[in-house]
Amino acid sequence: MEHRTGIGYDLHRLTSGRKLFLGWVEIPYIHGLLGHSDADVLLHAICDALLGAIGQGDIGELFPDTDPRYDGISSRELLKIVYELVAKKNFSIVNVDTVVVAEEPKLFPFKKQMRQAIAGILNIKEDSVNIKAKTNEGIGEVGDKLAIAAYAIVTVVSGEDK
Ligand code: MG
DSSP states (O other), X not given: OOEEEEEEEEEEEEETTSOEEETTEEEOOSOEEOSSTTOOHHHHHXXXXXHHXXXXXXXXXXXXXXXXXXXXXXXXXXXXXXXXXXXXXXXXXXXXXXXXXXXXXXXXXXXXXXXXXXXXXXXXXXXXXXXXXXXXXXXXXXXXXXXXXXXXXXXXXXXXXX
């Protein structure tokens, strides 16, 4: 049995005229995240953490934004593909811990829904997914509400036993 960890980070700019998706939950806000697909910064960070744990590079390598197949694809589908890659490599996900850094909106009311959504995609228990919501204390691009960032760390284990 081999335990491995992976880390992921992502940041997307906030812009008007887009919906805000975090952890596959649509969150009411005046702005949304700019980017390829739905720009779900939290799911992207989790994808990268999982790819790191299994030694498979990063989300940009797996889903190049020049590839029309991924144009406008939901980040849920991207995470599902990464999850299948983890399973194919014979690893199970033990837990996912995350930090979302957003000055606005307040994410506390949506954390449970986000955990449930992520746990559902990854086929793990809700308490194996954790979300910490932070602000950037008004400093920098995130503090100025120009962007939202997310960090994720995962542990996986080889074989059937967790
Ligand atoms: Mg991204």
